[in-house]
Amino acid sequence: MKKIAWVILLGTAMSAGWLTPxxxxxxxxxxxxxxxxxxxxxxxxxxxxxNRHHVRLRFLKAxxxxxxxxxxxxxxxxxxxxVLFGVDNTFLSRxxxxxxxxxxxxxxxxxxxxxxxxxxxxxxxxVDYGDVCLxxxxxxxxxxxxxxxxxxxxLTTPAYSGLTVVxxxxxxxxxxxxxxxxVGHFGRDGYLNFWKxxxxxxxxxxxxxxxxxxxxxxxxSKGDRPIVVSYASxxxxxxxxxDKLMEQSPTAAVVQKGTAFRQIEFVGILRGTKKADxxxxxxxxxxxxxxxxxxxxxMFVFPANKTAVLPAVFVKHARVAEHPVFVSPxxxxxxxxxxxxxxxxxVLR
Amino acid sequence: xxxxxxxxxxxxxxLPLAYLAIFYFYPLIKIFTVSFLPDxxxxxxxxxxxxxxxxxxxxxxxxxxxAVVSTVLTLLLxxxxxxxxxxxxxxxxxxxxxFTTVPFVLPTVVVAxxxxxxxxxxxxxxxxxxxFFNLISPPVAVDQTIALILIAHVFYNYTVVxxxxxxxxxxxxxxxxxxAKMLGASPAKVFFKVTLPLLSPAIMAASLLxxxxxxxxxxxxxILGGPRFATIEVExxxxxxxxxxxxxxxxxxxxxxxxxxxxxxVYTQLQRSRSMALKPESRAVTxxxxxxxxxxxxxxxxxxxxxxxxxxxxxSLIIQSVATETGVSLGFYRALFENAxxxxxxxxxxxxxxYSLGFSLAALLIALSLGVPAAVFLxxxxxxxxxxxxPLFMLPLSTSAVTLGFGFILALDKPPLNLRTSPMLVPLxxxxxxxxxVVRSLLxxxxxxxxxxxxxxxxxxxGPWKVxxxxxxxxxxxALVVGAVFAFTISLGEFGATVFVARPxxxxxxxxxxxxxxxxxxxxxxxxxxxxSILMLVSATGFMFIEKFRVTHGGEF
Numbered sequence: 001m002k003k004i005a006w007v008i009l010l011g012t013a014m015s016a017g018w019l020t021p022x023x024x025x026x027x028x029x030x031x032x033x034x035x036x037x038x039x040x041x042x043x044x045x046x047x048x049x050x051n052r053h054h055v056r057l058r059f060l061k062a063x064x065x066x067x068x069x070x071x072x073x074x075x076x077x078x079x080x081x082x083v084l085f086g087v088d089n090t091f092l093s094r095x096x097x098x099x100x101x102x103x104x105x106x107x108x109x110x111x112x113x114x115x116x117x118x119x120x121x122x123x124x125x126x127v128d129y130g131d132v133c134l135x136x137x138x139x140x141x142x143x144x145x146x147x148x149x150x151x152x153x154x155l156t157t158p159a160y161s162g163l164t165v166v167x168x169x170x171x172x173x174x175x176x177x178x179x180x181x182x183v184g185h186f187g188r189d190g191y192l193n194f195w196k197x198x199x200x201x202x203x204x205x206x207x208x209x210x211x212x213x214x215x216x217x218x219x220x221s222k223g224d225r226p227i228v229v230s231y232a233s234x235x236x237x238x239x240x241x242x243d244k245l246m247e248q249s250p251t252a253a254v255v256q257k258g259t260a261f262r263q264i265e266f267v268g269i270l271r272g273t274k275k276a277d278x279x280x281x282x283x284x285x286x287x288x289x290x291x292x293x294x295x296x297x298x299m300f301v302f303p304a305n306k307t308a309v310l311p312a313v314f315v316k317h318a319r320v321a322e323h324p325v326f327v328s329p330x331x332x333x334x335x336x337x338x339x340x341x342x343x344x345x346x347v348l349r
Numbered sequence: 350x351x352x353x354x355x356x357x358x359x360x361x362x363x364l365p366l367a368y369l370a371i372f373y374f375y376p377l378i379k380i381f382t383v384s385f386l387p388d389x390x391x392x393x394x395x396x397x398x399x400x401x402x403x404x405x406x407x408x409x410x411x412x413x414x415x416a417v418v419s420t421v422l423t424l425l426l427x428x429x430x431x432x433x434x435x436x437x438x439x440x441x442x443x444x445x446x447x448f449t450t451v452p453f454v455l456p457t458v459v460v461a462x463x464x465x466x467x468x469x470x471x472x473x474x475x476x477x478x479x480x481f482f483n484l485i486s487p488p489v490a491v492d493q494t495i496a497l498i499l500i501a502h503v504f505y506n507y508t509v510v511x512x513x514x515x516x517x518x519x520x521x522x523x524x525x526x527x528x529a530k531m532l533g534a535s536p537a538k539v540f541f542k543v544t545l546p547l548l549s550p551a552i553m554a555a556s557l558l559x560x561x562x563x564x565x566x567x568x569x570x571x572i573l574g575g576p577r578f579a580t581i582e583v584e585x586x587x588x589x590x591x592x593x594x595x596x597x598x599x600x601x602x603x604x605x606x607x608x609x610x611x612x613x614x615v616y617t618q619l620q621r622s623r624s625m626a627l628k629p630e631s632r633a634v635t636x637x638x639x640x641x642x643x644x645x646x647x648x649x650x651x652x653x654x655x656x657x658x659x660x661x662x663x664x665s666l667i668i669q670s671v672a673t674e675t676g677v678s679l680g681f682y683r684a685l686f687e688n689a690x691x692x693x694x695x696x697x698x699x700x701x702x703x704y705s706l707g708f709s710l711a712a713l714l715i716a717l718s719l720g721v722p723a724a725v726f727l728x729x730x731x732x733x734x735x736x737x738x739x740p741l742f743m744l745p746l747s748t749s750a751v752t753l754g755f756g757f758i759l760a761l762d763k764p765p766l767n768l769r770t771s772p773m774l775v776p777l778x779x780x781x782x783x784x785x786x787v788v789r790s791l792l793x794x795x796x797x798x799x800x801x802x803x804x805x806x807x808x809x810x811x812g813p814w815k816v817x818x819x820x821x822x823x824x825x826x827x828a829l830v831v832g833a834v835f836a837f838t839i840s841l842g843e844f845g846a847t848v849f850v851a852r853p854x855x856x857x858x859x860x861x862x863x864x865x866x867x868x869x870x871x872x873x874x875x876x877x878x879x880x881x882s883i884l885m886l887v888s889a890t891g892f893m894f895i896e897k898f899r900v901t902h903g904g905e906f
Contacts, residue, residue, distance in 0.1 A: 038867055042691045059693075059853050060770060066590040067751075074383065074758050080770050094593060168576040170587050204493070207571040210458050210866045214874060215465050215492070221874070222471040234869045241870020243681075244674045251869075298692060300868060337592050348577050 030056040031278045034081035034270075036068045037061050040298040041291070049285050055278055065173055069095055072270070076100040079272040082279045085127065085286070089118055089264045090176055093333030096123060101268035104280055108287035111305045116264050118329055124266035127286055130301035131232040131321035132177035133260035134164075135251045137219035140226035149227060150256050152185055156197035165204040165216040165225040168348075170340050172208050173263070178229045179343055180332065181261035184325035191339075192346050199347045219251045232260060233300045236318035240297065253319045260321035265301070357813065361726040362738060365719040365784070371766070372777055373745050376756025383759060384599035396596050405584070409604065412580040415495065416563035419502035423559050424552065426503055426654070427510035433651045434511060435518030437644065438636050445652065446515075447892035449659055450508040450834060454842035454888045456859050457568030458866055459881045460501060463662035464573070465492070466669060473665070493575030501569045506559045507659060512834065513558070516827045517551035517793050522630040547627070550793040553620050558789055561609060561747045581605045585749045595755075602752040609747035613740035626799040629824045663885060670878035674871065681875030685883075694864070696856040698880070702887055705841055705857040709891070711776035712783055712840035713833055719780065720787025720832060725821075727788065728795035742788055745781035753781070772855045779840035786839065787832035794828035795821065833895050841888050858884040 039061065046057050060081050062068035069091050072084050076098060087095045095101070101123035109117070109125065116126035134149055141148045149155055155164055167175030182191040204225055206212040213230060216223035219238075235249035254260075267286055269279040285291055292303035296314045303310075310318075399405055434446055452460070467473050468491050475487035482488075491497040525547065529539045545552075567582045579587070581601055589598035639645055673680045688695035727739050745753075757778070761768040768774045798821055806816045843859045858880055865877035 037863065040690070040692045040694050043688075043693045043695075044691060046693045061853055064590070070590060070593070070595075070755065071758050074755055075762065075769075078762050080758075080762075170591055171571065171576070176591075205576045206493075207576055208458075211461060211572050213869060214458075214866060215461055215469075220869065220871075221462075222466060222469055224470040230869070237869040237873075238871075241868065241872040242674075243871045243875060297690060337594075340592070344576075 029054070030058055031083070031275055031282055032058045032060060032081040033282065034060040034062055034068065034072060034084045036065045036086040037063060038299060039086060042294045042298060045291055045294045048290055049282070052285075053278065053281055057282070065091060073098045073100065076270070077272065079270040081270060082273040082275050083267060083269055083282050085265070085267045087124060087266045087268065088173070089262075089266075089329050090173065090180065090332050090336070092118055092124060092266065092329040095266075095268070096121070097333070100271050102271050102273075102276065104269055104283055106280070106284050106287055108284060108305065111307050112287065113304070113306055116304050118264065119266070124268045125283060125287065126264050126304040127267050128292075128295050128299065128301040128304055129262055129264045131253075131255065131260040131262050131319075131324055132174045132181065132229065133232050133321055134254040135217070135219075135228050135230040135234050136254065137217070137226035138248070138250055138252055140218050148252065149254055150259075152182060152194065152259055155203075155227070156194060156201055158201075160201065160227070162202040163225060164198070164201075164227040165206060165212045165223070166198075166229045167209055167212050168205050168207050169343055172206075174209050174229055174231070176336075176340070177261040177263050179339060180327045181259065181325045183339060184261070184327045185258045192342055195343060195346050203347070205347060231300065232321055233296075233302070233314070233318040236296075236313050236316075237300045239317045240313050249317050255319045255321040257323040258325055260324040261327070262321065262324040263301075264304070358726050358729050359734075361722040362734075365723040365742065366738070368719055368780075368784075369742070369745070373748075373753070373781055376753060376760040377748070378756075379759040380752055380756035381599050381603070384595040396600055399597060399600055405601070405604075408579050408581055408584050409608070411578065412564055412582075415498060415502075415578075415580070416560050416566070419499055419506070419563040420556050420560045422499055423503045423506045423510055424556060426658075427507045428514065428552075429647070430507065430511045430651050430655065431515035431518055433648055434515040435521075436636055437648055438638050439648060443893060443896055444889075445655065446511070447889045447896070448663075449511055449655060450838060450892050451663060451885050451889055452504050452659055453508055453835075453838045454859075454884060455663075455881065456842070456862055457501075457572045459666065459862060459877070460504065460569075460662070461572050462669070462878070463665050464497065464501070466665040467662055468492070468497070473661075493573070493577065495574070495578070498566075498569055498574045498578065501573050502559075502563050502566065504659065504662070505569070506562060507655075509558050509562070509835075510552075510555045512831045513555040513790055513793075514548060514551045516790070516831045517797075518548060519635055519827065520627070520629050520794070520797075520824070521547055521635060522628055523635055550620060550796060553616065554789045554793050557613070557616055557743070558746075558786060560612075561743065561785075564609065565605070565747050565749070567750070582749055586751050589751050589755070598749075598752065602749045606744060606748055610740050610744060613743050614736070617736060617739040626801075627797045628799065629797070666878055666885070667882045670875065670882045673875065681872065681879040684872055684876050685879055694853050694856075696861040696864070698861075698883060701856050701858045701861045701880070702883065704855045705859075705884075705887070706891070708772075708775045708779065708855075708857060709837045709840040712779040713836040713895075715776060715780040716783035716787050716836035717829070717833060720784050720791065720836075721829075723784070724788045724791035724795055725817075727792060743785045746785040753778070770852065772852055775855070775857075776840060779843070780836075783836035783839045786835035790832035790835060791825060791828045794825050798824055830896055830898065833898070834892055837891060837895060838888065841884075841891065858887070 039059070050057055062071045065086055065088060068084075069087055072079070079100075084101075096119060103122045104125070105122050106125060112126055116129060118124075118126070136148045146159060149160060154160055166178060169176040169179040182194055185191075186194050204216055206216060209230065212228050214221050216225045217228040218224060218226045230253075232253040232255050235251045235253055238249045238251050239246055267283055269276065269283060273279050287305055289305060289308050292305040292308035295301060295303045295308075296311050296318070302318075302320065430449070434442065455463075465472065468489055469475070470487045470490070475489050478484065478488050491500070526539050526543050529543045530536075534542065564580070565582045566580055567586065570578050570580050570583050571586075581604065585598045585601045585605070588594040588601065637644075639648055670681055671677050671679065685698045723742055727735055727742070729735065757774065758769050760766070761774070768777065802820050803816050806820050811819065843857060862877050862880050862884070865873045865880065
């Protein structure tokens with residue numbers, strides 16, 4: 001009986017401890033950033049912001065980008081956070097249509113290339129970008145004496161049959177980005193034909209990036225697919241997170257013209273915030289060099305601010321796509337469901 | 350007398366009902382209202398496809414048949430295991446039983462990794478087969494097939510049957526089967542005519558849980574089955590998260606809820622007529638030592654199956670957690686303790702273990718304090734209220750986590766229920782899933798208590814509370830432990846909770862695993878495997894600890 005009492009006491013004490021932060025969230029000396037699960041930032045960077053503005057920076061993580069955006073939209077009249085990070089260009093129009101951000105022209109926008117600024121109303125400001133593209137297993141191609149793919153068209157030639165794994169655009173954001181690359185590259189009349197050939201060439205489709213990369217990609221696991229849809233910066237992560245020193249990444253990214261789709265991630269101030277001033281300071285901070293230079297090794301994407309200095313492993317092993325495929329956010333919003341459905345019909349059924 | 354006791358009973362149902370009203374029905378009503386009320390962004394026009402396209406009917410059909418086949422397979426494979434645990438005494442029994450429950454806490458991505466290293470193209474099974482039969486290509490190709498879905502469902506649910514049926518079986522008096530044998534019945538006849546009917550309440554309870562678990566299967570279908578398969582749950586997720594079609598997601602949720610409610614209603618009716626009073630026996634009477642060759646064979650076959658089928662995949666995770674580029678090392682475990690990226694979201698392993706255990710204990714306590722009164726109420730004499738509440742109490746288990754998660758965001762946003770970003774929401778949400786497990790674990794045992802025992806106690810002057818404490822509680826001991834283990838397990842494995850808002854300041858082990866697997870690099874994968882191994886160890890220890898709790902005073906049952 002004593003044991004039970006002890007457990008109950010412990011449980012109650014812990015619950016009481018947890019309840020407090022929930023109540024304290026209306027505190028003025030605190031600001032909340034809502035982000036997707038892949039968001040990360042360094043401790044020192046957070047401390048710098050907190051010390052400069054005498055405020056506590058708190059974080060809420062709300063699942064993948066789609067889940068996070070949905071939750072933000074559902075709670076827009078009584079938001080859970082002050083600032084939202086992580087809406088990308090595939091979700092941009094949907095996010096803007098919900099009318100839940102207030103415009104802000106940050107003074108740091110001058111340091112950001114114009115081609116990343118996709119919202120002319122300045123409600124969503126670009127923070128980082130990453131190119132979704134094909135990655136391949138260097139060793140595998142060298143051993144086979146086969147040239148690695150250089151164009152999307154290569155994937156449907158007989159030599160590449162059964163080599164590729166892609167993610168389902170209906171459940172994965174790199175999957176959707178790659179579908180958009182094919183829509184932009186082959187045109188609305190041609191992309192389904194490419195996918196039909198890819199299906200006949202025995203392409204593998206997985207539900208998520210995790211399953212494709214860790215379950216099927218030959219360079220990352222005991223998989224049997226030497227080509228995977230990932231990011232142009234993934235080879236840098238392979239080097240950075242290797243369990244031994246390596247000169248060259250075991251993987252490489254395909255970045256030739258017309259093969260990649262650029263995902264740009266945005267930050268916005270939520271309309272319902274009671275701390276608009278501090279929210280603007282946070283947005284400024286996220287576009288400043290300190291935060292921007294922390295981005296590459298935290299999230300393995302590129303900083304939007306062109307004055308930010310890249311870490312050595314990025315300079316050496318990460319790539320930026322040359323002329324990525326462009327599809328406008330308006331087009332994506334208007335046709336997203338149609339393209340996904342048509343893709344599903346063609347590839348899966 | 351009758352009136353007083355029925356009032357008692359209604360009071361018992363009050364607490365769980367209030368809980369469901371606040372944390373289940375209120376959020377659901379909120380999300381359904383928002384989904385079905387047209388506004389500028391989404392209107393009911395998005396629902397047209399539900400009736401015009403055959404896809405959803407096909408999805409419902411697939412959802413149902415895969416759940417039926419998974420349930421039947423799990424029963425066939427796990428019933429012999431339940432027998433072994435119920436009837437035999439052998440060394441390491443508690444340990445083995447704990448270990449059969451570990452799969453339940455493993456995230457689907459991790460299970461996928463485990464199966465991949467065994468059944469994948471370069472996995473152990475293929476390597477052995479290729480060597481043995483001199484094959485050029487791997488003969489087993491189960492990834493993204495229905496076979497792997499079924500295997501995974503059995504892998505996860507084996508323990509449900511072993512614990513619920515095994516726990517009940519261990520209290521069955523062997524007298525009836527002995528007399529049947531003495532009267533000349535063959536062992537098969539004894540099993541089908543005597544044992545099976547006696548066990549049927551527990552078998553049906555376990556089947557129901559397994560069925561609902563597989564019916565609302567999400568991760569297994571999505572990750573292991575691949576994009577060619579979709580249950581209603583997967584479709585709800587797809588519609589809500591990636592296509593922004595909330596009305597469709599809500600409509601599908603409603604279909605899912607109504608369909609399972611109807612099924613459970615039928616089940617409840619069936620089960621009532623099946624249950625019977627039994628003389629409870631203590632384990633000293635029902636269990637035997639291994640003394641014949643047959644016993645040894647049965648035990649060895651079952652233990653062998655458990656080790657091969659449940660143990661090998663888990664073992665492969667542990668192997669992957671120590672297999673580094675430079676040979677066997679604890680490097681990945683050491684890496685867990687170093688915040689190499691200086692990230693503010695770094696999870697110290699001790700913290701992850703602490704929060705996981707804290708949430709699970711909280712969920713266990715809430716689920717038991719709701720589940721026990723609910724089960725006691727349901728075990729009372731049949732009436733209309735009970736026949737509605739019984740299936741109703743099961744609904745949270747079969748409700749889409751996405752839908753409910755969105756409902757929480759809408760409903761729990763104002764004081765006094767400003768819980769949507771509070772860590773308290775985690776055990777509260779887990780309890781919704783754990784509570785039906787507690788109810789189903791307890792009911793067969795409760796219904797088997799002969800009324801005569803209670804009457805005798807009352808006649809001797811015991812009040813209702815004392816009757817319950819001295820008659821019901823000791824007999825329930827085993828079932829309570831089973832319910833507690835499941836409540837703990839469901840919370841530890843964060844069943845279906847990945848779509849809820851996560852507070853990075855209270856990280857748990859499954860969340861840490863997901864984070865590691867989110868970025869490329871061997872160290873990330875290795876750390877995910879290391880954290881999975883810690884999760885397995887912590888949960889096995891947790892189960893052993895819970896098993897040690899015995900609320901009984903008058904002998905073990």
